Amino acid sequence: MTPNETLVYNLLRQTDTPLSAYSILDALRDQGVRAPLQVYRALNKLIERGAVHRIESINGFVACSLTNCGERAVSIFMLCTKCERAAEFTDPAIDQKIDALANARLFAADHKVIEMTGLCASCRDS
Amino acid sequence: MTPNETLVYNLLRQTDTPLSAYSILDALRDQGVRAPLQVYRALNKLIERGAVHRIESINGFVACSLTNCGERAVSIFMLCTKCERAAEFTDPAIDQKIDALANARLFAADHKVIEMTGLCASCRDS
DNA sequence: CCGCCATTGTTATTTTATAACATAATCGGA
DNA sequence: TCCGATTATGTTATAAAATAACAATGGCGG
Known part of the structure; x- marks a missing residue:
């Protein structure tokens, strides 16, 4: 996991609600994340891997809370x-x-x- | 149905794919629709009434193709x-x-x- | 040590949606 | 009829969400 991915993933794990990409950006600004793309790139990789889910209804992102997610069902x-x-x-x-x-x-x-x-x-x- | 709602609804009925709010706007410009809000307001009313559905995955809008939609199931x-x-x-x-x-x-x-x-x-x- | 490749950084732009405010049209009741 | 409330409309500006394009960095295998 790259540094940016780690930052984004840890933030999502610590938060109990879905976050928008821009609130992730704001939260990580003091840790060196400055541009939306840095967040979106990390999110896309995390989503590919199944570690994070995108919530379509609210344009939000949340860390997966299941073990073996995707194996059983959507x-x-x-x-x-x-x-x-x-x-x-x-x-x-x-x-x-x-x-x-x-x-x-x-x-x-x-x-x-x-x-x-x-x-x-x-x-x-x- | 108000004039703007009619314009939006008829356009969606004639189109066989979901449209974005802004492509609806573009298509209706020569019929007097000039601003995004005119489209969004019409869409929201149509959605309330069940005549149009919002597709979350693609930020698109489509006319309902079912009769008695919503009565049976989502x-x-x-x-x-x-x-x-x-x-x-x-x-x-x-x-x-x-x-x-x-x-x-x-x-x-x-x-x-x-x-x-x-x-x-x-x-x-x- | 060097070249490759993934990652990162940065600026600008596109796409999607709403806020705020002004104006006009409609319609029921005094 | 006229008033007043509600509903619809129009307009400008702005916010929010996502991507394009390009430059630079930084390990790591040969």
Whole structure:
């Protein structure tokens, strides 16, 4: 892992909500990261490797919280609009059904996105 | 439907791929649409009403191709990276499983996104 | 020691989306 | 009818997200 990748990855691991590329940049400015590209390059490598996930719904990035991520199934994210936390799960049955749907249509999927926005258990009460 | 909404909606219906807000703007310039906000406002209303869907993976917008959309289940999109076409489906079983996953975690979902990118049936051959 | 190649750095630009404010159109009720 | 509230529109400016293009560095294998 290169220095920039390490900086970005450690920051994401320490943070309990997805971060935008620009807030990563701001947070790492005093550690020598100065330009958006430095962040985007690190993020792309980390994503390739499966260490980080991109959250499409909010243009955010989050460290993967699963072990053996990707082996079982695509990650499913629940995104709380109040506390902004992201919870990551997998569900092999859902993944299989999505694959079946794609296969039935002869669609060769290389990337799948499943995200939900709403209120998490603690925020829906308060 | 207001004039701007009609312009945007008709354009999306005539187009067989998702469009970005700015390509909608460009296409409608000679019909009096001049600023991004006019497009975004129309899109937001159309999305509220379920007439248009936002494709998170590609920051694009597409007219809904289903009847009674939203009644059965959340829309699932297959997005071809070659021809750029979007195919829209629903699958009540998948939708139920996702709801069940959310319920099990006490997550109150108000919006769900399911998208796949890859190659469609005709593009995977050629 | 040198040349290769991945990584990094920097500036500028493109693309996507919203803020803030002003103006016009519509429509129900006094 | 006219008023007033709401809804739609228009415009300029700006913010936020992502990439293009190019230069420089820095290990590492031969």
